[in-house]
Amino acid sequence: MEPVPLTAWTGRNPCEHVNGKRYFIGNLASSATNCTVNRPMTTYADNFQVCHACAVAGCDTCSKEDGCQECMFPLTRLLLGPDDAIGSLLGSLGSEDEKQCVSVFIFIFAGLLLFTMVFAVLTLLRFLCLSLVSARSPGALEHCLQHRRRAKVHNYSVPGNVFYPLLATNMQRENISGLAPALYFRHLAFQALLSFFLTVLSLIGYFLPNLTKESASSPRLIRPEQLGLAQKLHAVMVFVFVFFAVIRWIWTQGRAARAEHEECSWFRVVFAESMVDPDPEEKQEEEVEAAEGAAAAKKKKRNKKKKDPAAGHAAQDEEAVPASAESPNAAQESDEEDKADVADATGDKKKKKKKKKAGGGGAKVFNIPEQDNTALRRVRNWAAVPTSRQSPAFDIPVSEQYPDSQFPLGECVEYVGSNAFRTTSAEKREMERLASYDYEKIRKAGEVHRQVRKYVQSFVKPGLKMTEICQRLERKTHELVVANGLEAGWGFPTGCSLNWVAAHYTPNYGDETVLQYDDVCKLDFGVQVGGRIVDCAFTMAFNERYDPIIEASQAGTNTGVKEAGIDARFQDIGAAIQETIESYEIELNGKTWPIKAVRNLNGHSIEAYRIHGCKSVPIVKNQESSFMEEGEFYAIETFASNGKGYVVEDLECSHFMKIFDAQHVPLRVKSSKALLHTIEQNFGTLGFCRRWLDDLGQTRHLMALKNLVDNDIVQPYPPLCDAKGSYVTQMEHTILLRPTCKEIVSRGDDF
Known part of the structure; x- marks a missing residue:
C-alpha cells in the first residue's frame, strides 16, 4: 500500500526531526508519539505507522483518522460520543471509539439563539398589542415618564417627529401628548436591535469553526491555529454586548421602579390599567387638614357660642363666592355650600378649603348681563350670567377660570335604540373615565370657542374691515387659550366668506374688503388644545330677508347632529340633512328661490392635529355605506344655497x-x-x-x-364659490361620540 502524502491532509509537511532521525512522508514511524503535533490538526500513526493528519477538529491526540483521544482545549472542547448523555442529543457522532471534540460554544450559542428568538417574538407581540390598544390616560404620561428620560413632551408628540405617528393605530388616531408610548416604542426598538445582534453573534459563534476550512468555493478565513483566539475574542464581544444590554435593562427597570412608587407604572399608563391622581399634593393636604380638624373638633365645639358672630360673618364670605352657573356641577357645588353654612363651627381651614373647591380656588366672579344679538338675525342672545368667571372685557384666560381643569361639558344627548344600554353601562363609564383627560382638552377648546364668538358678536357690525374682524378674533383666541406653539392655539385660519363664497376665504394683507349691511358672512374658526380641534361656524347677517336661508343651514346642522351617533350610517345622515334644508325657500327681490344643500361640501371627522380626518359626513343623499364609530370626533357642517348648490374653486x-x-x-x-x-x-x-x-x-x-x-x-x-350673486349660509358644530352619550362640544346659548 502506498502511503497518502501528508500534504493532502494538512496542506503542509507536519513531520520534523524526532530523536535525531527525520521521518518523511511514507516512512514508517516507530510509534504514534513520533508523529508531529501541529495544532489544531494533529497527526496520528496508522496500522502501517505512517504519519497522517488527524481529521478531528480541535483534537490534541488522535486514536485514528476519525476518532479523538484527547481534545486540545479541555475547557472549551468536550470529548463526546454517541453513548454520552449530551452526545446522544447531537445524533451525528460515530461509534464509541470515534469520539469527536465538540465545542462548548455550540451549546452556549444554541441556547443564546433560542433565547433571542423568544425575546424577538415577545417584542413583536408587544408591538402588535400596542397597535391594537388605545392610550387611555395620556394625562398621566408627562408626570410619570419624567423619571425615564429627560425629554420634553413636544419632542415626541408633534407631527413630523420620528415617533409620530408610530403606527396607524388607535393610539395615533388620537393625540396622546405624552412620553410613555414614544419611549416605550423606543424601548421595544432597543429590544428588537438587541435580539438582532445577539442572533448574529450566535450564528457567528456557531459557524466559527467552519471558517478554518478551505474548499473550492470558499477560501479559508481563519487559520486553524487561530481558532482558539477567535473564539475567545468572540466570547469577549458577546460578554461586553450582553453586559451593556443588562445595564441598560437595569437602568430602565430602575426608572420604572421609581415611577411605580408614584403609581405611574410604565405598562399601566400605556395600557390604561390605572390612573394617577391629578393632584396628589392637594389630596395629601386635604388628609392633613382633615386630621387637624378632627383633633380640634372638641375645642371648637366648646367655643361655638363665642364664635357665632364670626361664623355668621364667615358664612357671608362663603356666599360671596358662589359657584359658576356655567359649571356642570353647579347643583352639587351649591349643596356643598349649604352644608358649609350649617356647619360653620368646623373652623376657618375647612371653610377656606370649601370655598376653594366650590369657587374654583377663590376665582373672582362677575355679574354679566344678557348680550343682545338681535342685530345678527338668527343668532340667539347670550343669557345673563350673574356669577361669570369671565370679565366683561373677555381678558381672563380659560385656564384661570377653571384652575382645576374641569371645563364645562357640552350638550349631552343620550343614545337611543340599540345603543341605549350605553347610558348605564359600567364598562362604558369606565372607558370614559380613562379617556377623560383627552375629553378635557377638547372641552377647553370648546369653552374658548364659545367665549371668543361671544366676544366677536359683541362688536361686529357693518362698516368694519374683514381684516380687522379676523385679527381681533385671532388675538382674543390666543389670549383666552394661552397660545403655546403646537400645544394650544388656532385650529385653522379664520374663515369669513361672504355671500356666494361658501368657504376658505380669509383676507390677505392689502385686502380692503368691508363688511356691508346686505352681506351674508360665514364666520368659521377653530381652536385646538393638545391637537384636539373644535371646528365651529355660524352665519352673520344684518338684513332680515336672509332669515330663511340662515334657518335652513341651522336646521340642517341640527338634523345632522340629531342623526349622528355610534353606528349611524353616513348615507342616512346625508339624506336627512338634504330633506331638511331643501324644505326651505327664500324670497329675494320679489322672486322665490328654492334652497338647496351644497352637494359637494361635507362635514368631516377630526383627528389629532388633522382637521380633515379620513371620514366625510355628506349633506345630500348618497350611497356611502360606512358609519360612525365610538370615540370619534366629527364636525357636522351644512351649507344652504339659493344658487346652483355646487361650488368651484375661485379667487385668490x-x-x-x-x-x-x-x-x-x-x-x-x-x-x-x-x-x-x-x-x-x-x-x-x-x-x-x-x-x-x-x-x-x-x-x-x-x-x-x-x-x-x-x-x-x-x-x-382656494375659496369655494357658488354662482355669483347667490347666497350661501353655513352652520357647524363639533361633536364627540363618547361611549355613554353624544356630546355637542361647541354648543352655546347663541346657536
Missing part, C-alpha cells in the same frame, strides 16, 4: 396646510427650506394662511410657498 388663495402624510422631498431652494421649517415649527399639519406667515416675518414667501405646493408638501385650499 389664502388657506394652506401641510399635507399630513407628505413624503420627504429634498428641497433645493433655500427659501423653501426656511419656509417649510417655519411652517413645521408653528403650524405642523394644522392649517395656516398667508397673513400668519407675514406676521412670522416670512413677508416674501410667494415663490417659496409655490415651490412647496409644487413638491406636494403643502396643499392649497
